[in-house]
Amino acid sequence: MSGDRFSLLIIGGYGTFGGRLAQLLGDEPRLRLLVAGRSLAKADDFLADLRSPKAGAGRLGSNDLGAWLQAVAFDRDGDLVEQLTRLKPDLVVDASGPFQTFGDDAYKVVQACIGLGIDYADIADSTGFVAGIGGLDAAAKVRGTFALSGLSSLPALSFAAIEAMAPEFSRVDAVAAGIAPSSHVKIGLNVVRAIATYAGKPVAVWRDGRKASGRGLIDDMRVVIAPPGAAPLRSRNFLLVDAPDLALLPQRFAGLQSSFTGVGTEPQALQRLLALSARLVRLKLLPSLMPFSPLLQRASHRFAVGDHRGGMFVRLDGLDAAGKSLTWGWHLIAEGDDGPFIPITGVAALVRRLLQGIRPEAGARPATEELQLADFEAEFRRFQIATGIRRENEAACPPLYQRVLGSAFERLPPAIAELHSVGQAGGARLASGRARTERGGGLLARLIAGIIGFPPAGEDVPVAVRFAADGETEIWTRNFGGKTFRSLQLEGKGRDRHLLAEVFGPFRVLLALVPDGEKLRLKVRGWRFCGLPLPLFLAPGGDTYEEERDGRFHFHVEIGGRLTGLVVRYTGWLVVE
Structure with a gap:
């Protein structure tokens, strides 16, 4: 603790998700919130907007009574030990990315934190990064620190939903999950770049009980997201994306037969064009969609049509205790601009638990068992977010x-x-x-x-x-x-x-x-x-x-x-x- 406040350093603190995390935690008086990025000027401008009464409406309380906010410069390619020693954070949250492009020295921030005895968490959605963080487990345990990766929608929230449904199953055969962002949400360039890295490329999935090769942004499935009691989202196709769940699910369920993680964007016509572009990559007519990331981002902003609603689903197929076929689905719908807050609700829940003295065990691992669905739902109460579980194939025929x-x-x-x-x-x-x-x-x-x-x-x-x-x-x-x-x-x-x-x-x-x-x-x-x-x-x-x-x-x-x-x-x- 730094003085009487818990010191939290957010790398990428004025970005798409780091900025929203700062908004969500900005009313917490027990926090010293360090909003960090390469540009100190941008961090200062962000905090000026955050402190304004307009920014606080509906999200934050008075900043005079909330977190102690400070803009700081932080360069992940600079001297990490010097920067972290000077800033003295109790917890570092990496909300930058794309984690898929961090290169050979991908874990240098994590290693620096562990070496200094600083706890670490991130919202990584890169399969390789999240699955590989366990290689630092021994070092983290020696230092008595924790390093949690993937504290985001996929895999932390999806696994929390899975664990809420799994007790109803004697055997889980298939797991599918997907995210459906609102077309009116301004998607960050790093998010687009992350998706572009695997467009048209092989994605490791589970089929027929064994590891197989899927096709990024080409393979698809159609889903209707419909939490009980909420107006459903329109039916849409979800295109296969490379998410940590695909690597972690076979470890969770012995005998798993199939897995899928996808994204379903609106308008669907634009998504079909994206799938066509991914096919050009697969046919080697294009080397990659990475150079087109800025163009794809602008197109997603320009063609913002349809309802301003987003959602997420997680579906399990298998057998119940009597050996009968069973399908359950967890559904989420977020109204308006609330959807982009979902990926950082897990970090917010972790911080609130730390402030209550509830601390994860030391070690480095994917963040798939740290939070329960109730922890996320407590954060959802600040937003217009509806969630619920549906039993999809009832044996009886209710009214x-x-x-x-x-x-x-x-x-x-x-x-x-x-x-x-x-x-x-x-x-x-x-x-x-x-x-x-x-x-x-x-x-x-x-x-x-x-x-x-x-x-x-x-x-x-x-x-x-x-x-x-x-x-x-x-x-x-x-x-x-x-x-x-x-x-x-x-x-x-x-x-x-x-x-x-x-x-x-x-x-x-x-x-x-x-x-x-x-x-x-x-x-x-x-x-x-x-x-x-x-x-x-x-x-x-x-x-x-x-x-x-x-x-x-x-x-x-x-x-x-x-x-x-x-x-x-x-x-x-x-x-x-």
Whole structure:
């Protein structure tokens, strides 16, 4: 400890991830935070912005009451012993990179820290660097220090998710993990360079129970990221990336059959172009994508389209205790600019544990067993981040809404959960109540309402709804004062996975089920006409939700669009008979 404060040196402290770590820890009064980089001027400018009230909003408390912040110059190619001796850190965090390009003397910072008895951690995502740090284990133990590598999304967070799910399995056969950054996040050049190093090059993976050669940024898998209770990300392809998990997983699971780590970027068209470029490298028509890293970075910034949301998934396939096939998936979605904070939440959790006197064992190793999922989730509470685990292949067939919502179904108010607890095939329920209906006046709105059979406008109309389960489909038959119309509801498949699909004649509307306090909101995420996808901005929408009020189920359904205006709105209550 330096005086009364714990001294933390962040190498790359004003960079993409080091800067965010400084933001996340800047409100901690027990810290002396040294923001380091080659340019002292850039470090000073960064801290000036960090100390501003605007920077602190929502992330940091008052810096007068928070960490003691200092900008310092640090050159990893200079005299490391002299610099570290002068700065006297208790912990060094290397947030620079790309670790893939550190060369023959890749561990010189780690070795200098160990030699001086200084603890070390990094957010490396280089397979070779993370897997090889164990070569310094004996030296670290002699000095009584720890050196933890890979305290990032892959492998620290992914392994924490794996360990949360593994007890449910008697055998794990396959592990897949992937990161889906928001297209609106400004990706740092070092991140792009790291990816470019293995584009089109062989990547060591596990297939059919043995080591095999994958194709970087070419091999792929399609995944829908959908934490229970959150609107899913759009289905996307993930391209194979070289991550430490690929080397570490076979050590964790004896008999592992396959492994995959990937990245799924938006827009997908740009990612397909990246995959094509990787194929040119594989065919030796290009030596490498490294020279194109600045161009790739600019392209990712220029084509920032789509939702400002990012995510991550980890999936395990294997057998349960009874020997039956089992698939579980851990999912994460981060809203807006919160996604880039995820890779440094592990370091933040480590620092907070150190401040509480909880210290890792001495030694040098990959950071795959240091933190539990709960440690990360404690850091996630500062952000708009939703996480959860889904059991993907239930042996039984639970009610439709429970299948779509997963564990979030348990959080529904009782009146909503009761109404949607239609049994398995052959089950049916009836609910009745009163409603108020409104109809749009436009010609197209009247035409659509007539085709589907929506009820006419009315006040205090008696309403009855019959819910019938037919296999994996529910048939909803609604009767408003003698006017009947029907729709089919089912769970989306393939690209529409984890969405509720409601079918009205030739139209299929895709809905995300999102619990919101006492309400269950239904948000339109897409629609089809005779199976053909239609533009989302033209989709029928409106404020549609269910809620519990005074212990009774209430509904508010609004259907309309840009072209039609209001088609129909009906609100009211139901009681299950």
